[in-house]
Amino acid sequence: MIKAGEYNILKVIRAVDFGVYLDDGADGILLPKRFVPTATAIGDELKVFLYHDGEDRIIATTQQPKGILGDIVKLRAVTVTQQGAFLDMGLMKDIFVPTSKQVVGMRPNGDYLVKIYLDEQTGRIAATEKLEPYLSNEVLTVKELEMVDLIVYRRTDIGYVCIINNVHTGVLHFNEIYRNIQVGDKFPGFIKKIYPESNEKDDRFRIDVAAGKPGYGRVEDEAGKILRLLQENNGFLPYNDKSKPEDIYDFFGMSKKTFKMTTGNLYRQRKITFEPTGIKLMEQ
Helix, strand or coil: CCCCCCEEEEEEEEEECCEEEECCCCCCEEEEHHHCCCCCCCCCEEEEEEEECCCCCEEEECCCCCCCCCCEEEEEEEEECCCEEEEECCCCCCEEEEHHHCCCCCCCCCEEEEEEEECCCCCCEEEECCCHHHCCCCCCCCCCCCEEEEEEEEECCCEEEEEECCCEEEEEEHHHCCCCCCCCCEEEEEEEEEEECCCCCCCCEEEEEEECCCHHHHHHHHHHHHHHHHHHCCCEECCCCCCCHHHHHHHHCCCHHHHHHHHHHHHHCCCEEEECCEEEECCC
16 A cells, blocks of 8 residues: 555556656556666565655656655745745655645745645645644653653743653753754654643643753763863873863863763763873773
8 A cells, every 4th residue: 555645665567768767556556767866676575655746646756755654854945825835845746735734924035844644635745834633741751761762842031841752742941052053953852751630621741852862861871072182182081070161162162070070980980080180091
């Protein structure tokens, strides 16, 4: 069963001057010649993305779209009409956002966070800026310390609301942010804390999230970075526990707390030594 808006693995059933046709159980789906991999032969299986062309026919491409069905992605508006906006999703054809699915109206060259969905009336993929109906914390699919995918959604007084695995929302507090971020940014993180809420008006969960990996998993990742930077700087770096947090972040891209945990771990492993003015790589 073929699925529009998603990747499909389909077999080549015949070749024509303008491309090849892929098996869909009927007349076949065209993969235009410009997207056919070199040396493709009848019987080969190809991984392709399926979508509708301008004449409402399903067409295949080996291009990689910026998102597939169900994804939440940041896309740029190319053109805007009274009926809606067309956003660049990395394909020959732009994706449509009806005016009714926009929040305050889109403008050309503006970047917007949208969800890709399947329009039930047309069968085509479309996009919506109205994400709230697709997000819920009533029934959770995650647990504390679980690794998740985060998308920055909006800024609040205490931090940034992030979308978790395209399903839930959680707060990334300002004191957990160690680099510049903006709406639409994607990065791995983990569930830091889940707070059950149950009252007459609200029966859902509040979630706190953090970037990177939990606990010493994060330290292990940063350890490799510090060792690499030491090797690239003749075995010495002028940073220690007396350095300013902002200086540590500017150079290492990590918080001072993580830096101290990581260097302490490296010291115990006899990989570095602490000097009065910095840290030094030990000879192995």
